[in-house]
Amino acid sequence: LTEIPIDSNEVKRREAYAALGFCRQLYTQAKSFEAFPYAQAALESALELGDPALELRALVACGLILGDVGDIAGAIEFHMRALSHATRDGNVVEVSRTWNNIGLCFLASGNYDLATACFDRSVKVIADISAPLHSRFCAQCNLAHCHFHRGDIDAGLREAYKALHEVTEDILASDTFSVLLLRRNLVRLLLEAGRLDEAGFHLAEVVELSNRLASPRAAIATATVQAAYEIAQGLSDVALTRLAAALTESRKVPAVLRDTLACLAKAEDVAGHPESARLRLQELSDHVYDLAITRARQHIQLAPVFSQQNPPAPGARGNTRPLSRPLPSPSKPAEWDALVRLSVTASLRIDPTGWHGLRVGTLVKALALEYGLAPLDALEFGLASQFHDIGMLSVPEGIPLCSRRLNDVETELIERHSAAGAEMLAISAHPRWLLATEIAAYHHARWDGEGYPVNVAGAAIPLAARMCAVADTYDTLVTARPWRAARSMQSALRELNRVAGTQLDPALVNCFATMIMRETEDIGIDASLDPALNGFQALLDTLSLDRGFS
Amino acid sequence: MRAGIVFSDKESRMLELLARGLRNNEIASQLGYRPGTMRVYLHGLYAKIGVNSKTAAVVWYAKQKASTTAPAEAAPTAGQGIGESFGDIAVRTSLLAALGVMSVFLGAYSRIWEVSMRLKGEEISLADRLRRDQSRQIWEALLRGDWPYAKAVYDGAQLASMVAESPFECAMLACMLLIGGYTSAADRVLELLPARKPGAQGIKASEMRLLLLLRDATNSLSFAKIEELHQMVATYSTNHAFKHLAMVIVHYVYRQGADGARARQSADAIWAEADMIRQHLVDIGEKPLPISNSLPEPARMADSKASRRTEQVVTS
Numbered sequence: 044l045t046e047i048p049i050d051s052n053e054v055k056r057r058e059a060y061a062a063l064g065f066c067r068q069l070y071t072q073a074k075s076f077e078a079f080p081y082a083q084a085a086l087e088s089a090l091e092l093g094d095p096a097l098e099l100r101a102l103v104a105c106g107l108i109l110g111d112v113g114d115i116a117g118a119i120e121f122h123m124r125a126l127s128h129a130t131r132d133g134n135v136v137e138v139s140r141t142w143n144n145i146g147l148c149f150l151a152s153g154n155y156d157l158a159t160a161c162f163d164r165s166v167k168v169i170a171d172i173s174a175p176l177h178s179r180f181c182a183q184c185n186l187a188h189c190h191f192h193r194g195d196i197d198a199g200l201r202e203a204y205k206a207l208h209e210v211t212e213d214i215l216a217s218d219t220f221s222v223l224l225l226r227r228n229l230v231r232l233l234l235e236a237g238r239l240d241e242a243g244f245h246l247a248e249v250v251e252l253s254n255r256l257a258s259p260r261a262a263i264a265t266a267t268v269q270a271a272y273e274i275a276q277g278l279s280d281v282a283l284t285r286l287a288a289a290l291t292e293s294r295k296v297p298a299v300l301r302d303t304l305a306c307l308a309k310a311e312d313v314a315g316h317p318e319s320a321r322l323r324l325q326e327l328s329d330h331v332y333d334l335a336i337t338r339a340r341q342h343i344q345l346a347p348v349f350s351q352q353n354p355p356a357p358g359a360r361g362n363t364r365p366l367s368r369p370l371p372s373p374s375k376p377a378e379w380d381a382l383v384r385l386s387v388t389a390s391l392r393i394d395p396t397g398w399h400g401l402r403v404g405t406l407v408k409a410l411a412l413e414y415g416l417a418p419l420d421a422l423e424f425g426l427a428s429q430f431h432d433i434g435m436l437s438v439p440e441g442i443p444l445c446s447r448r449l450n451d452v453e454t455e456l457i458e459r460h461s462a463a464g465a466e467m468l469a470i471s472a473h474p475r476w477l478l479a480t481e482i483a484a485y486h487h488a489r490w491d492g493e494g495y496p497v498n499v500a501g502a503a504i505p506l507a508a509r510m511c512a513v514a515d516t517y518d519t520l521v522t523a524r525p526w527r528a529a530r531s532m533q534s535a536l537r538e539l540n541r542v543a544g545t546q547l548d549p550a551l552v553n554c555f556a557t558m559i560m561r562e563t564e565d566i567g568i569d570a571s572l573d574p575a576l577n578g579f580q581a582l583l584d585t586l587s588l589d590r591g592f593s
Numbered sequence: 594m595r596a597g598i599v600f601s602d603k604e605s606r607m608l609e610l611l612a613r614g615l616r617n618n619e620i621a622s623q624l625g626y627r628p629g630t631m632r633v634y635l636h637g638l639y640a641k642i643g644v645n646s647k648t649a650a651v652v653w654y655a656k657q658k659a660s661t662t663a664p665a666e667a668a669p670t671a672g673q674g675i676g677e678s679f680g681d682i683a684v685r686t687s688l689l690a691a692l693g694v695m696s697v698f699l700g701a702y703s704r705i706w707e708v709s710m711r712l713k714g715e716e717i718s719l720a721d722r723l724r725r726d727q728s729r730q731i732w733e734a735l736l737r738g739d740w741p742y743a744k745a746v747y748d749g750a751q752l753a754s755m756v757a758e759s760p761f762e763c764a765m766l767a768c769m770l771l772i773g774g775y776t777s778a779a780d781r782v783l784e785l786l787p788a789r790k791p792g793a794q795g796i797k798a799s800e801m802r803l804l805l806l807l808r809d810a811t812n813s814l815s816f817a818k819i820e821e822l823h824q825m826v827a828t829y830s831t832n833h834a835f836k837h838l839a840m841v842i843v844h845y846v847y848r849q850g851a852d853g854a855r856a857r858q859s860a861d862a863i864w865a866e867a868d869m870i871r872q873h874l875v876d877i878g879e880k881p882l883p884i885s886n887s888l889p890e891p892a893r894m895a896d897s898k899a900s901r902r903t904e905q906v907v908t909s
Contacts, residue, residue, distance in 0.1 A: 373878045375714035412831040417873040422709050561828070565797045566789045585789075585797075 052092055059088040059097055066104050075111040076341055082108050099128050099137065106144055113338045113436070115148045116387035116397070122148065139168040139178040146185060152391035153440025156525070159189045177218065180209035184225040191228060192441065196236050203229040223252040223261055227268045234275045246272050263289050263299050267306040279314035286310055300330060301439065324452045327439055332463055335436040339467040342381040376473040382430065385467075389435040393443040399518060404429035405587045406514035407507075410551065413558040414510070427479040428511045431486045434464025444525055458495050461487050478507055486511045489546045509548045513539065513555050516547065521575040529574035532563065532582075536570075562586065604638055608654045611647065656853045679864040680857030684848065688841065688860060689736035694882060698870040699863070700732040701761055701834035705870060708879055724759060731765050735841060740773025747778045756785045760796040764804060765838060771807050772845050779808065799829055803839055810846045819846065837866065 062085040069078035082104040089098035106121035122145045129137035146161030165182035183206035190199030206225050215222055226249045233242035246269065253265040266289035270282035286307045293303040308323035391397040408425025412418065435443060438456050442449070449457070464483030468476055485499065485508035492500030504512075520535035530538070536556050543552035559582070563570045566585050568578040600608070603624065610620045621631035635647070644650050683691035697704045702725040710717050717725075734742035743766050746752065755763050763786055770779035783804060789795030803825055810818045826839045840863050847856040874881040 372711070372880065373708075374711050379714050409831070417876070418705050418833060418870075419708060419712065419873065419877050422712060426713065558831070565799045567798060 055088050056092060056094060056097065059085040059092075059101070062088075063100055063104055066108065070108060070111065073111075075108045079105070079108050079112070095128065095132065099125055099132075102128065103141070103144065106148075110144070110148050110151060112341070113151075113335075114342060114381075114384050114388060115152050115391055116384040118148050119145060135168050135172070136176065136178060139165045139176075139182065142168065143178055143182045143185065146182070149391065150185065150189065151440065152388065152397075153442070153444055154391050154395065154397075155189045155192045155441075155444075156395055157391075159186060159193070162186045162189065175209045175211045175214070177214055180206055180214055180225075181221065183209065184221060184228065187225070187228045187232065191232055191235070196232055199228070199232045200236065203232055219252060219256055220258070220261060223249055223256065223264065226252065227264055230268050231271060234271055239272075239275060242272060242275070259292055259296050260299055263293055263296065263303060266292075267303060270306065270310055274310055274313050279310065282310055283307075283314060301327065304330065305439065321452050324456070328437075328456045328459065331439045332437040332459065335434075335463065336466055339382075339385055339433075339436070340470075342385055343378045343470055373474075376471065376475055378470060378476075382433070382468070385436065386430045386433045389433045392435045392438065392440055393432060394522065395444075396522075399522075400429040400432060402518050402522075402583055403431060403511060403514045405583050406518060406555075407510050409558055409562070409586045410510050410514060410555050411507075413554045414551065423475060423478060424507050424510060427475050427507065428482055428514065430468055430479045431464065431482050431511050431515065432460065433467055434460035434462065434483060436467070437463035458487070461485070461495065481505045482508045482511045484508070486515060488512070490543075490548050491545045494546070504548075509551055513547050513551050516542070517555065517559075521579050523574065529576060531573040532559065532568075532570040532575040532579060534571075534573070535575070536560075598641060600641075603634075604641075607635065607638055608650070612651050612654045612658075614651075657851070678857065678861055680860035683844075683860035683864075684853060684856050687737045688844065688863065689733055689738075691860070692736065692864065692867060695864070695867040695871065696733065696736055698867040698874075698881070699837045700729070702728045702732075703834070703870070704874065704881060705833065708874065708877075727755075728759065728762050728765075731762050731769075735765055735769050735838075738772075738845075740769055740775070743769035743773060744775050744778060747775070747782065752782075752785075756782075756787070758794065760786055760789070760794055761800065761834065764796060764800045767804050768807055768838065768842055771804070771811050772842075772849070774811075783808075799825065799832075799835065803835075803842065807842055807846070811849065819843075822846065837863070840866065 062081040066078040066082045066085070069075065069081070082101060086098065086101035086105060089101050102121050102125035106118045106125060108118075109115075109121060110118035122141055126138065126141045126145070129141055142161050142165035146158045146165065149155075149158035149161060162182045162185045166179055166186070169176055169179055183202045187199045187203035187206060190196070190202060203225065207229070210222055210225075226245050230242045230245045230249060233239075233245065249265050249268060253261045266285050270286045270289070273279070273282040273285070286303070290300075290303050290307060293300045304323055304327035308320045308327060311317075311320035311323055386400045387397050390399040390401075393399060404425045404427075407428040408421050411421035411424040416424065438460055442453050442456060445453070461484055465480050468480040468483055470476055482505070484496065485504050488494045488496065488499045488504045488508060489512075490501060490504075490509075492498070517535055517539060520530050520538055521532055523529040536559060539547065539552050539556065543549040560570070562582055562585065563578070566581060568581055570578065572578055606624060607620060610623060615623070617631055617635065618628045620635075621628050624631070626634065639645055639647075639650055642650060642653055644653055679691055689696055692699075706725075707717075710721075731743075731746070746755075746766055747770060752763075755766075763782060767779050767782040767786070770776075770782060783801075786796040786801070787794075788801070789797050803822075806818055806822055806825070809815075810822065822839065822843050826836055826843065829835050829839070840859065844856055844859040844863060847859055871881050
């Protein structure tokens with residue numbers, strides 16, 4: 044044995060590939076939380092070996108795993124790194140695949156506009172290659188899905204048919220499930236367009252594929268789309284029975300439970316059982332709520348792994364510290380990085396860009412300074428305010444960015460985000476989390492007591508939460524939402540003044556207006572420009588630049 | 594001497610002799626007056642400077658002298674007065690000499706910036722560090738009234754990159770050039786500084802106004818300009834680096850106008866600001882200036898180099 048030279052790099056490379064293979068297995072078994080450390084180890088070896096191909100694979104694996112565990116912001120970071128590698132190598136197919144992966148991240152946040160943009164990009168990158176490609180097929184299939192959710196049925200059908208043309212024997216054999224999903228999307232779109240006959244034809248294909256696959260996921264997907272078809276035919280009783288059976292199955296496969304519940308709620312609503320629909324939606328919401336909180340906890344536990352810090356040695360904390368030793372200097376809490384990424388993920392559900400939380404944080408810091416708080420206290424207020432909407436993770440995706448008018452249940456679901464946020468943030472006694480918990484719980488409390496949670500009004504609302512409410516309202520006004528355009532900074536201030544005293548603390552609105560007007564004048568922004576986009580961004584850049592709080 | 598009061602040669606000589614602590618008849622004999630005439634002249638002098646006793650006149654003279662003498666020329670003589678305030682020492686020496694280590698709490702990239710970076714969990718990059726050092730060097734030169742330093746930076750090669758990357762530091766530099774009397778150099782910097790536009794670095798309207806005000810104030814000291822300077826400190830009080838710069842400028846403007854009392858008060862305000870920030874850091878649990886009152890262990894005589902090296906490691 045001693046005569047055979049062992050190339051230690053080769054061993055390392057093999058180990059890394061083995062780790063990635065193991066990741067893949069864990070991923071398909073829905074054990075992504077356990078898979079992440081392996082993917083990260085593979086990435087580290089790749090960097091050490093200087094092996095670009097391995098690095099790219101590891102980056103993609105890290106991204107997919109984080110996306111699967113709900114850390115969308117972290118996933119996008121890894122995908123972006125993979126993207127820059129693929130771009131540098133000129134590997135267009137890989138670029139296209141990465142855009143597809145990024146789009147999937149946005150899809151998971153219910154941010155269909157951004158997702159569509161990514162899938163479009165994925166298709167455009169490989170426009171020059173005429174041969175059928177798996178990545179093009181995926182992107183078009185996902186585009187069809189996005190258009191369905193955005194209500195653009197024609198575009199959805201166009202993309203779905205294009206995708207169908209891409210399907211080759213190869214794809215059918217290697218990725219049957221995706222083909223099934225494509226057909227399912229097609230059926231849904233056709234039903235929406237009222238083309239029942241065509242839908243029936245494709246439904247038969249779905250059933251055939253499902254029989255071939257014989258997996259619970261495929262069966263459930265098939266059942267939901269069959270039910271949709273039956274409802275369209277007026278057979279709601281059959282459909283409901285079918286869905287009830289599917290729901291029983293879904294309880295064993297948590298990953299698809301959400302979809303099934305959403306379908307069932309919709310079906311009950313169409314069948315004329317609003318009360319049952321309400322119950323289903325409630326169950327869906329409870330499921331998402333619990334899942335979000337559990338995930339947040341898991342992320343925090345994994346924080347040392349995720350941020351590559353060494354976990355504290357067992358027994359290091361506790362009462363071993365002598366009383367005479369001075370307290371450590373204030374610094375960021377240990378769970379910081381994990382929760383920042385979660386809060387960006389949450390922001391993606393309500394804001395097309397995902398920066399809502401950070402923007403509000405910056406505005407709150409400036410407002411707190413203007414209100415007369417000492418600089419570092421103001422900084423803490425700002426940092427804690429970033430998390431005010433983290434509870435949005437507990438609202439089923441798609442609802443917050445929904446452009447139609449929400450029904451009572453959905454409104455209730457949205458209102459739960461403040462309690463959920465408080466629950467997620469109550470993790471330790473670090474002052475910043477205490478402050479953040481308070482802000483998350485009370486940022487929708489109104490000055491006149493009409494907000495939620497109930498029974499709190501006026502100065503009884505914590506100061507930080509009142510400040511966050513002002514900044515939150517302002518940010519929402521000057522950025523666009525699917526159901527309305529962005530306002531100019533001036534008109535947003537007028538709106539704040541209008542609601543001062545009822546919704547918002549009038550003294551704080553005053554301070555805020557003074558601060559905004561002075562700062563916009565100081566950096567030469569025209570506040571009356573409509574919409575405010577660029578000017579607002581410039582203002583935020585200035586406010587967040589704090590070299591010694593200048 | 595103070596603007597508005599013109600002293601004859603005899604009167605100036607009288608003040609000097611008074612300040613030396615001579616008696617009335619001694620002064621009289623030195624100047625060639627009779628004691629009675631001397632008394633009349635002295636009372637005329639008291640009325641002129643607005644005091645009613647010999648001691649008050651001596652104190653007045655000492656303060657005037659301290660405020661008109663540039664720090665570089667004034668030999669730092671210790672213990673000039675009883676119950677000296679921070680402002681007195683600052684006027685007698687320089688802001689930096691009087692502030693000492695407390696200067697780290699003021700200006701851009703101050704201790705607040707360092708702590709805020711830690712609180713945010715952001716790494717201080719090498720580029721940050723370099724910009725910080727550059728900024729602090731200019732800030733300290735401003736505090737010690739080292740105007741030739743500003744001229745040297747202006748003449749140096751780094752000015753062009755500073756204009757593009759650090760407009761605030763350039764504004765500090767322009768202030769120093771203005772106070773130091775390098776008028777044409779200051780005007781050139783003012784021309785170079787780009788106005789701030791969305792998405793690009795540049796000088797803010799407030800910073801430009803401060804510079805223009807300072808330029809006017811160094812030409813002719815009018816009440817309205819000083820009033821406006823005070824106003825700026827109040828308006829931009831949430832922008833700490835800017836506020837501190839404006840306060841320092843107010844101090845120098847009073848000093849140049851030989852308004853000793855106000856120069857002293859403005860210096861006191863600068864000290865109070867630094868102390869407030871130090872207290873704020875203590876309040877949030879930071880130890881801003883961790884010092885111990887025990888002397889270091891004296892180094893033991895070591896036989897070999899190796900043991901000396903370990904000694905150094907232990908003590909460092």
